Amino acid sequence: MSEVENDANRNPQGSAASRPLEVRRAAVLGSGAMGLRIAAHLANAGVPVLLLDLPAEGNTPAAAQLPAAMALASLAKMKPAALLAPGLARLIEPGSFASDLARIAACDWVAEAVAEKIEIKTALLKRAVEHLKPTAILTTNTSGLPVGRIAAGVGQGPWRARFFGTHFFNPPRYMRLVELIATPETDPLLVDAFAAFADLRLGKQIVRSADAPNFVANRIGAAALLRAAQLLREQNLTIEEVDALTGPVIGWPRTGSFRLADMVGLDVLAAVVANAPESAAAPELGAMLSQMLSRGWLGDKSGQGFYKKQRTAEGQSTAGNNERLALALPSFEYRPVRKPVIGSLDLARNAPTVAERLQAVLNADPRRDRAAAFLWPFLAGLWNHAAELAGQAAEDIPAIDRAMRAGFNWELGPFELWDAAGVARSVEQLRAMNLPVSPRAQALLAAGHSSWYRGAACFNPRTHQFTALVEPPGHACVASYKRSHGTLRSNAGASLVDVGQGIAAIELHSMKNAIGADVLGMVTSTLAPDSSAVRDFAGFVISGDRDNFSVGANLLQLLLLAQEGEWEELRVVIAGFQRMTAAIKFCPRPVVVAPFGLTLGGGAEITLHAARRQAHVETYMGLVEAGVGLIPAGGGTKEMLLRAVDRAAAIAESARDISELASRESAALFARSSELQAALRRAFEAIALAKVSTSAVEARTLWFLDQGDAITMNRERLLEDAKRAALLLAESGYVPPQPRTISAPGTSALAALEMGVGLMREAGYASQHDQKVACQAAQVLCGGRVTPGEPVTEQQVLDLELEAFLSLCGERKTQERIGYTLKTGKPLRN
Numbered sequence: 001m002s003e004v005e006n007d008a009n010r011n012p013q014g015s016a017a018s019r020p021l022e023v024r025r026a027a028v029l030g031s032g033a034m035g036l037r038i039a040a041h042l043a044n045a046g047v048p049v050l051l052l053d054l055p056a057e058g059n060t061p062a063a064a065q066l067p068a069a070m071a072l073a074s075l076a077k078m079k080p081a082a083l084l085a086p087g088l089a090r091l092i093e094p095g096s097f098a099s100d101l102a103r104i105a106a107c108d109w110v111a112e113a114v115a116e117k118i119e120i121k122t123a124l125l126k127r128a129v130e131h132l133k134p135t136a137i138l139t140t141n142t143s144g145l146p147v148g149r150i151a152a153g154v155g156q157g158p159w160r161a162r163f164f165g166t167h168f169f170n171p172p173r174y175m176r177l178v179e180l181i182a183t184p185e186t187d188p189l190l191v192d193a194f195a196a197f198a199d200l201r202l203g204k205q206i207v208r209s210a211d212a213p214n215f216v217a218n219r220i221g222a223a224a225l226l227r228a229a230q231l232l233r234e235q236n237l238t239i240e241e242v243d244a245l246t247g248p249v250i251g252w253p254r255t256g257s258f259r260l261a262d263m264v265g266l267d268v269l270a271a272v273v274a275n276a277p278e279s280a281a282a283p284e285l286g287a288m289l290s291q292m293l294s295r296g297w298l299g300d301k302s303g304q305g306f307y308k309k310q311r312t313a314e315g316q317s318t319a320g321n322n323e324r325l326a327l328a329l330p331s332f333e334y335r336p337v338r339k340p341v342i343g344s345l346d347l348a349r350n351a352p353t354v355a356e357r358l359q360a361v362l363n364a365d366p367r368r369d370r371a372a373a374f375l376w377p378f379l380a381g382l383w384n385h386a387a388e389l390a391g392q393a394a395e396d397i398p399a400i401d402r403a404m405r406a407g408f409n410w411e412l413g414p415f416e417l418w419d420a421a422g423v424a425r426s427v428e429q430l431r432a433m434n435l436p437v438s439p440r441a442q443a444l445l446a447a448g449h450s451s452w453y454r455g456a457a458c459f460n461p462r463t464h465q466f467t468a469l470v471e472p473p474g475h476a477c478v479a480s481y482k483r484s485h486g487t488l489r490s491n492a493g494a495s496l497v498d499v500g501q502g503i504a505a506i507e508l509h510s511m512k513n514a515i516g517a518d519v520l521g522m523v524t525s526t527l528a529p530d531s532s533a534v535r536d537f538a539g540f541v542i543s544g545d546r547d548n549f550s551v552g553a554n555l556l557q558l559l560l561l562a563q564e565g566e567w568e569e570l571r572v573v574i575a576g577f578q579r580m581t582a583a584i585k586f587c588p589r590p591v592v593v594a595p596f597g598l599t600l601g602g603g604a605e606i607t608l609h610a611a612r613r614q615a616h617v618e619t620y621m622g623l624v625e626a627g628v629g630l631i632p633a634g635g636g637t638k639e640m641l642l643r644a645v646d647r648a649a650a651i652a653e654s655a656r657d658i659s660e661l662a663s664r665e666s667a668a669l670f671a672r673s674s675e676l677q678a679a680l681r682r683a684f685e686a687i688a689l690a691k692v693s694t695s696a697v698e699a700r701t702l703w704f705l706d707q708g709d710a711i712t713m714n715r716e717r718l719l720e721d722a723k724r725a726a727l728l729l730a731e732s733g734y735v736p737p738q739p740r741t742i743s744a745p746g747t748s749a750l751a752a753l754e755m756g757v758g759l760m761r762e763a764g765y766a767s768q769h770d771q772k773v774a775c776q777a778a779q780v781l782c783g784g785r786v787t788p789g790e791p792v793t794e795q796q797v798l799d800l801e802l803e804a805f806l807s808l809c810g811e812r813k814t815q816e817r818i819g820y821t822l823k824t825g826k827p828l829r830n
Contacts, residue, residue: 020197021137021190023047027107029124031071031094034141034170035113040075040082041172043091044617045201045713050103055096068094082173084617084695097124105131109194111166113141116271121145122153129159137190139166143268144214144275147181160185164194167215169407170264174618176715177407178204179215199472203617203713205406206472212393213275216400217407219393220386220414222276225269227381228257229285231374232329239306239326244340245374249361251354251411258306262299266292269299278385291332308334345371352511354411355420362421366433379421380435386414387438390461397458398469415452424450456483475716477545478507488533489526493518496526502538502730503723509544515602516554517573520580523606527583527591534589539726539734541614542584542606543594543719549619552601553577555628559818562809574805577602577634578798585609585635586736590729594722595619596715600692604704605636611729611736613709614722615696621704622692627827629769629814631777632687633805638797640687641781643703644679645742651675667743668789680749681756684781688757688774690827744783744792753778767829769813776804 024047028039031053039049056066072094075082083089095103104110110128114120121140132138138159140150147165165181178198182191191208198204209215214222224246232242243256253260261269270289273279279286292305299305308325325334348360348371366372386400394400401413412420424445430437440461444452449466452459457466471480478497485498493510506526510519526533527540543549561570584591584606593607596616604621607613615621623632623640631637652675670676685691686702693699696711705711712721757774760766766774779785780800783792808814813830820828 019193020200021109021193023108023197023201025050025107026109026111027052027104029053029097029104029110029112029128030114031068032113032115034168034172035111036071036075037078037082037170037172038111038113038141038168039092040088041202043088044084044173045203047091047201049092050095050100050107051092052095052097052100052104055098068096080171080174081694082171084173084697085701088697097127101127102131104128104136105133107133108136110136110138111141112139116142116145116268118145118150118153121150125150125154129154129157132159132162134158135162137162137164137194139164139194141166141168143167144218144272146213147211148183151183151185161187162190164191165211167209167218169217175407175409176203176205177207177217177403178202179207179209179217179403179407181209181211181215183211199714200474200717201713203715205402205714205716207399207403207406208395210393213277214272216389216394217403218272219276219389220382220400220404221408222269222272223278223385224378224382225257225261226273226276226278226282226285227378229288230282231378233284235370235374237370237374238338238340239329240338241340241342241370242374244342244345245371246378249345249348249357249371250375250379250417251358253409262305262307264299265301266297266299266305288329295332304334307337310336342369342371344369354417358417358420362426362429376429376433377435379417379426380430380437382414383418383426383441384436384438387440387461390415390440396460396467397452415458419451419453422450423452456480472716474720475714476720477716478505478543478719479545481505489522491518491522494522496522496533498537499541499719499723501723501727503541503726504533504537504539505541505543505719505723507544508542508550509546510550513544513546513548513550513598513603514554515550515552515577515606516557517576520576524576524580524583527587527589529588534587537589538730539590539592540587541592541594541719541722541726542610543596543722546597548597548603549595549599550601550603550606551598552603552624553634555818555822558809559815559822562815562818567806567810570809571802571806574633574802577605578802581605581609581635585611586739587611588736590726590734590736592722592726592729594712594718595621596718600624601632601636602634605632605634605639608636608639608704611734612725613705614718614725615699615705615709615711616715616718617696617711617713618715619696619699620692620694621696621699622690622702623687623704624690624692626688626690626770626773626777627817628821629773629811629817630808631773631780631801631804633801635798635801637687637777637780637801638794640683640703641680641745641783641797642740642742642794644683644781645676647703648673648676648679667791668787671743671745671788672748676745677749677752680745680781681753684753684774684778687777687781688770739794741791741793742783743789744786746782746784746786746788746790748788750778750782750785753782769811769817769830772811773808773814776808780804 026042026047027050028035029052031051039051042049051068053068072092075089151163164186167179169175169177180191195206199206207216228242239258243259246252247254247256266289273286297304306327310325324337326337328335344361344364348357351357351360361371361375364372366376390397397415401416404410404413427437427441444459447464454466456469458469460467481497481499488496495507497505497507499505590611592612592614593610594614595607596619599619599621601624604623623636625632652673691702693702699705712718754775757771761771784800816830817828
């Protein structure tokens with residue numbers, strides 16, 4: 001049983017109606033790109049998987065298993081990584097349709113994921129249904145083929161009640177959406193059970209779709225791309241300009257439309273477009289794809305599509321603007337990528353929210369501004385199409401918005417985006433431009449309403465009434481509690497929110513997720529022993545609703561203070577950070593930190609000091625200060641020292657007594673022990689090499705999470721899982737820890753660490769400044785240049801952190817690193 005499986009089992013759903021399907025073993029039929037990644041994600045959830053594919057040529061048993069086995073071997077090299085940790089590959093067993101198909105009889109879920117051709121799917125499924133056990137479910141994974149036609153092609157049988165369609169989005173580990181498509185014969189209770197399983201165990205956002213062409217997300221996504229291609233031709237735009245106009249300015253990923261097409265694969269896209277009812281009215285994209293496929297241009301998988309990497313004779317990517325080429329139309333020749341220069345688009349880039357960016361562009365005159373001229377007809381098509389599908393392909397308006405956020409990583413779904421633009425204002429503009437307006441938008445306005453959403457309710461196009469939004473059990477975000485409970489206190493960086501059952505959440509929402517004085521003040525004052533919040537609440541959760549938990553301390557503030565020589569003020573800031581993390585650790589009430597996404601530097605230090613951690617599975621955590629020429633000084637280095645001491649003591653022969661031994665000889669003996677030396681080296685490498693976990697599972701191996709900390713698969717469940725953890729701690733009679741005194745590893749351990757750094761410097765793996773930073777971190781980790789075994793308190797280690805940090809801030813090379821990172825977002829080796 002995997003670590004993630006253990007965590008999932010800690011949080012069973014409450015009601016019988018929504019009890020997850022029990023999947024003890026699964027089979028995936030097809031080891032292509034999608035089947036392999038689905039199998040990998042099942043392994044991530046702790047489910048053993050039988051991965052089958054066609055046999056290779058030859059008569060030997062080894063040859064019969066070769067394709068699936070080769071696919072499994074490729075997992076280690078896959079980018080982005082399909083597995084949460086390499087060891088999870090042990091849960092996937094390869095086999096072949098020829099010799100192993102009968103083994104699916106032992107599986108609770110059999111997922112077919114072969115090529116997107118009905119005849120291939122039905123031929124395999126006819127063989128598979130003969131081996132299914134009576135309680136197993138059977139699904140076909142398809143991005144848009146009619147599930148009813150697939151079922152009809154297989155034939156009749158009792159399996160029909162346990163058969164339905166799934167549409168996983170690629171790559172399944174990272175893309176949260178799964179669309180479920182039932183047939184008229186499908187048992188709805190089984191679909192409910194599978195939905196609960198996919199929600200809880202696989203971390204998926206579930207959207208029910210009618211058995212309509214391309215279902216929900218691909219139907220809207222394909223129509224948007226068709227419209228983009230149409231406007232590309234009509235307005236004589238470039239590929240890069242359309243990608244810029246369909247990127248962050250409207251809350252879409254930086255890939256935009258055509259770069260995303262390359263990533264998806266132009267062959268896959270062509271199949272989706274061909275299946276789209278809207279393709280006949282907008283043939284431009286189909287014609288482009290036909291030309292490109294005839295030349296073997298498949299996008300990223302073939303090295304060229306709408307974009308192409310330019311390489312030198314030596315095979316290395318060239319620098320600057322020539323690194324990538326873009327397709328020029330109608331010549332179908334490549335030329336260097338050109339950065340788009342479009343008036344209002346350039347002005348809107350730095351606006352902090354989608355609504356502000358969108359308004360900045362749409363307020364421009366479309367007769368004079370190219371961005372507005374493109375976006376008004378483009379958005380009109382998107383909005384009208386989404387309105388048409390609400391209640392037809394999808395259950396309702398919120399389902400469409402959820403599908404596009406989870407399936408395409410949009411910040412706002414179509415209706416949320418329409419609200420951000422202003423429904424009444426946009427309808428007026430569309431009419432002025434002679435663009436169509438959905439009858440449903442007209443009905444909304446005629447009913448006296450001005451937006452699709454109103455508080456915690458959404459407009460129902462069928463009844464013309466607002467219907468309350470109901471979140472699935474276990475799903476919640478801080479924003480939903482703000483709507484229902486209000487905000488207790490707030491500033492620019494953080495808010496205190498009552499999330500019910502005696503638990504309060506400290507929500508982090510600073511600009512760019514950086515930790516500054518506003519966050520320090522909110523956390524420290526809230527968790528102080530004599531605060532009203534500690535008196536009124538049984539426990540706390542620190543989390544948020546954004547994409548990332550925190551990227552760390554406010555580097556700009558630190559750089560300005562260092563450049564101006566404001567050392568006393570800088571000392572006050574760092575000491576304040578240490579007081580904040582101490583308030584978290586020693587709070588009389590349990591504090592559970594729920595990290596997610598990027599949890600770097602100061603964000604990781606906040607996490608390390610919690611009573612418990614409830615991490616989202618996609619948590620990328622690291623003490624990355626060395627990358628900007630600093631060391632963790634908010635208690636992070638100190639906490640890694642304590643972890644090293646505890647782990648060494650746990651495996652040392654005298655582990656039971658080491659913390660109680662009073663003799664200086666015993667303390668010195670432990671300080672020089674091989675167990676402590678090894679543990680210190682591991683903690684030191686995490687800091688000096690600025691290691692960042694690739695998942696919450698790996699964060700455990702780096703000691704950023706403990707084995708007792710829990711992992712949540714579904715981002716939507718993170719807040720409620722953390723709240724439950726805080727409640728359990730409070731109800732069990734939580735007693736906060738006391739400041740510790742430990743035996744310092746001292747000079748013997750420090751000499752070993754410094755020698756290792758010196759060898760790296762001599763071998764060219766570290767610069768002179770890297771060496772200086774690493775040695776400062778080593779000195780703090782060893783409790784200073786003291787005799788091994790000498791008692792050292794937590795506060796003394798914090799003082800060492802502070803002095804080392806201030807010393808490094810005064811280094812020119814550190815200031816250069818900080819400035820470079822602020823400008824480029826990348827580390828500088830100097």
